[in-house]
Amino acid sequence: MTYRSSRRSFLTAGVVLPLTGATLWQETADRQAASSASAPQFSYRVLGKTGLKVTTLGFGCMITSDAGVIERAADLGINYFDTARGYQGGNNERMVGAALKRKRASLVLSSKSGARDKQRALADLDTSLRELGTDHLDVWYLHGKNSPDEVSDELVEAQQIAKQQGKIRFAGVSTHDPKVIVPAMARKGVMDVVLVTYNFSMDPGVAAAIEQGNKARLGIVAMKVMAGGFRERPGRGDSGTREKLKRAGAMLAALKWVLKDRNVHTTIPSMTDMDQLDENLRAMAEPYGAAEEKLLARQLDFITPLYCRMCGECTGMCARGLPVADILRHLTYTEGYGQFALGREEFLKLGPAVAAVRCADCERCTVQCPFGVQVTARLRRAQELFA
Ligand code: SF4
Ligand code: SF4
The missing domain is CATH 3.20.20.100 (NADP-dependent oxidoreductase domain)
Structure with a gap:
C-alpha cells in the first residue's frame, strides 16, 4: 500500500x-x-x-x-x-x-x-x-x-x-x-x-x-x-x-x-x-x-493525524496485540461525534486485556499507519480517556 x-x-x-x-x-x-x-x-x-x-x-x-x-x-x-x-x-x-x-x-x-x-x-x-x-x-x-x-x-x-x-x-x-x-x-x-x-x-x-x-x-x-x-x-x-x-x-x-x-x-x-x-x-x-474542494483539502490536513479510516492495514502490527482500528474508532465517537459515553462503552467491550495496555510503556511503537494517523499519540489519548 x-x-x-x-x-x-x-x-x-x-x-x-x-x-x-x-x-x-x-x-x-x-x-x-x-x-x-x-x-x-x-x-x-x-x-x-x-x-x-x-x-x-x-x-x-x-x-x-x-x-x-x-x-x-x-x-x-x-x-x-x-x-x-x-x-x-x-x-x-x-x-x-x-x-x-x-x-x-x-x-x-x-x-x-x-x-x-x-x-x-x-x-x-x-x-x-x-x-x-x-x-x-x-x-x-x-x-x-x-x-x-x-x-x-x-x-x-x-x-x-x-x-x-x-x-x-x-x-x-x-x-x-x-x-x-x-x-x-x-x-x-x-x-x-x-x-x-x-x-x-x-x-x-x-x-x-x-x-x-x-x-x-x-x-x-x-x-x-x-x-x-x-x-x-x-x-x-x-x-x-x-x-x-x-x-x-x-x-x-x-x-x-x-x-x-x-x-x-x-x-x-x-x-x-x-x-x-x-x-x-x-x-x-x-x-x-472549487470552494468545497478547498475546504476539504484544508480539512484533510487537519484530520490526517487524527482520523482512522478503519482500513485495517495496521491489523497485527501492534506488538502487544491492540486492535488499533477499533480503539481509534471509539476515540472518533468521542472526539469527532462528541459521544464520550458511547466511545468508552465500546472501548470497554474490547475487554480487560486491551484496557490494561499502556502505550507509554512501549519503547518503540511497531504500528505504521500509511495514512499518517499518529497512532501512538491517539492510543495514549484513548487510554487516558477510557481505560
Ligand atoms: S491506523 Fe491507519 S492503517 Fe490502521 S486502520 Fe487506521 S487508517 Fe488504517
Ligand atoms: S506503542 Fe501502543 S500501539 Fe505501539 S506497539 Fe506499543 S502498545 Fe502497540
Whole structure:
C-alpha cells in the first residue's frame, strides 16, 4: 500500500465521475419541485437491484437522542432511515420506531444484527421488528463484516429465511472495509445492498470498489461520510482556519463530496439536532465546486493525524496485540461525534486485556499507519480517556 493521505493526493484522488460538473447536476430534473422558496429540494436515486427510490440524503439514527429530529426529517421528505439492534444499548430502535410510526408505509427502514449465528440473528430480527413497531424491514444488514468469511453461509441463510417469511424485503451487509467486501459481495451475488464507509479522506481504491458494486447492481449506501466529523476547537490554530472548518463549511462539503459520486445511492450521516438536519438537506440542492474542494483539502490536513479510516492495514502490527482500528474508532465517537459515553462503552467491550495496555510503556511503537494517523499519540489519548 503506497497511498499517502495529503492535500495533494486528496486533490487528485477524487472520484472520477462519469459525468461532467454541468451534467452532474442535471439530476435537478429529478428533484421534487420546492413548494416554497425555503422548502428543501430533494434528489433521488435508485437503490441498485432493490428498485427502491431513495432520497440521496438518508438519516443515520445511531447517535440521535431527539426523536423530533427524526420525525421532522421524515415529514420534510427524507425517506431512508437506518438503525441497528445494538445502537444505544438496544434503545435506538424503540425511539426510531416511535418517531417514524405515522410515516412508516412510505419509508425505507433498515436495521442490522451483529449476531454470528443463524438462530441469534433471527432472534435479533424479531426483537428489531418489535422495537421498531413494524412487521418488516426494507433492508436487514449483517452488521460490521470486514472479511468475506464473516458473511457466513448460515447468516446468509438467516436472511433468506427472513425474506421467505416476509420479515425483510432485502438483504444487506455493512462494512468498514469496502475494498474487500464490495467486490466479494458483487461476486457472491447473495446481497442486495452494501453499507460502506466512504468519505473524502479515502484512497481511490474505495471509490473503485463502490463502482464495481454499483455495476453489479448492488444498492450502495454510504456511512461515515463526514470522516469523523472532527472540528477544530476554539483557541487552536489560526482563526481563519477555524472559520473555514466550522460545520457549515467542511461537514456540508464532505457530504456533497460523497453525493457527487453517482455510484452511491444514498448516505446516512448522523444527525442530532435540527440545525444539522437543515444543513445536510442543502447537500441535495447545492453543487460541489472549487470552494468545497478547498475546504476539504484544508480539512484533510487537519484530520490526517487524527482520523482512522478503519482500513485495517495496521491489523497485527501492534506488538502487544491492540486492535488499533477499533480503539481509534471509539476515540472518533468521542472526539469527532462528541459521544464520550458511547466511545468508552465500546472501548470497554474490547475487554480487560486491551484496557490494561499502556502505550507509554512501549519503547518503540511497531504500528505504521500509511495514512499518517499518529497512532501512538491517539492510543495514549484513548487510554487516558477510557481505560
Ligand atoms: S491506523 Fe490502521 S486502520 Fe487506521 S487508517 Fe491507519 S492503517 Fe488504517
Ligand atoms: S506503542 Fe501502543 S500501539 Fe505501539 S506497539 Fe506499543 S502498545 Fe502497540
